[in-house]
Amino acid sequence: MFRSHPGRAILGLAAAAALTLSATACGSESEDTSTGSASLPSASADTGLAGKVPADIKAAGKLVVGTDSTYAPNEFVDTDGKSIVGFDVDLFNAVGQKLGLTTEWRAGKFDSIIPGVSSGKYTVGVSSFTINPDRLKEVDMVSYFSAGTQWAAKAGATLNPDDACGKKIAVQTATVQADDIKARSKKCTDAGKPAITVDQYQAQSDATNAVVTGKDEAMLADSPIAAYAVKQTGGQLALLGDIYDSAPYGYAVGKNQTEFANVIAEAVKALIADGTYKSILDKWGVTAGGIDSPAVNPQA
Template sequence: MYRFTPGRRAILGLAVAAAMTVSLSACGEETGDDTGGAAPAPSASADSTLAEKVPDDIKSAGKITIGTDSTYAPSEFLDTDGSTVVGFDVDLFDAVAQKLGLTTQWQSAKFDAIIPGVSSGKYNIGVSSFTVNSERLQQATMISYFSAGTQWAAKEGASIDPENACGKKVAVQVGTVQLDDIKAKSKACTDGGKPAITIDQYQAQSDATNAVVSGKDDAMLADSPVCAYAVKQTNGQLALLGEIYDSAPYGYVLPKDQTEFGDAIKGALDALIADGTYKSILAKWGVEAGGISDPTVNPQG
């Protein structure tokens, strides 16, 4: 997610609920807030060369534990049962894990707790639309797999300029790069003698979206695929504003010393791109515009 370092849960009203509860199946996953039942065995054959690069403790367990902030549709969010994590991040990493001979255990977490959780060993990996940037690269090994930028949205018919939102109330998720962005925009307002932007911060992106739908806030900004998905799910209540900007890669998050494991994950992504699985998964979720052709371990952030 186009979210900053150490990137959500409430009962949703209005049409935004559909964005969080749309019934979509995910493959080969073990789910739950903390623990889950055993995941089904991978349906695709593993690549033995790549599987050899998996750390011994994960290899012997046969599964990989994943920290994710499951409020960020269509990347990762809860299905109608309230516990199963679904989304394009889920489908794609499940396919990566299959290439490595592993099943997956998805654990919901607050976004800003995931990287510390990976560093401490609570999670084997973080998969939660993390934007690759220099600060994260100082803490972790990251493998790029997608590209996204920032997009704004507001009520249909609203006349709000993302470059001049002085005096407006704007919703944003805590811990995101969008929070830094809107703070900088507000400072530019006050430096120019204009009213500051009122910044309402939410732990869950779903709550930020709902605040705009309900009229509590005038606009929101989030990752481009997230904004586009939210607009689609609100059936015309929201509309996109302006152009996508500040595009950057998403990256999987591993402990800093696990570059060899990163190479294995990159290899799995390369194989999925080559056989068409990668493209099919992105197309299923309508996010193929963010596809990349060159996954990289520790790309320049």
């Protein structure tokens, strides 16, 4: 999710119940924990990297990971109603394995996760966070993927994303997309056209449902999320326009935890080198967003 701190179907009618459960269980603060997906082989531990893990984190033996698990296919609740799975989950679990650490996933509201990292509630925030200057004032970030914004609407819709004045548009709250659509609405009113009605939802799954059910006319979300929603709705939704404003996702760690951030970046590089990174991206159909060189605070 190309999501900002100040960018998550009905997934076909058969999946509606599971989706509702996901949004209910994880769209709000929760102390539910999960080890995440275990469907891929374990990444091999790297003793050299494990030796670079800060002493306090090594002593804990685990990484407590904050995530908003309503953003399929990046992070979402599995059909059992409790396990957190997805591309982000598989990849960061592999990062933990490289560092000789386990992961404990905790679900929370998207806009509470970075504050939770800053307060020490979470060791790391992993929730499709776009790296931007505002976030870098609060936390250090390690790039690991690239995504842009993509629109979607009911199949056959003729709505033009560049002229959505007077339309009802769905977004997840506290995202880059929410800022984007507000700016587009202002352009409409500045030009004497009707404002865009912006419907904001805590969970991306609810925003997508609003388009499928006709409550809203279109939505915008991170490119992998929009593409996944289209796939899962079995033709009910279609993508509109092109992907734009691509930027890196980043893992969020405490501000000035440079040592820890650097070792996470090295772990991602090791996963790229041994092929684990590509295998995980291929599994979730998000290969187009792969990067070659993870970096700490790349926009700092």
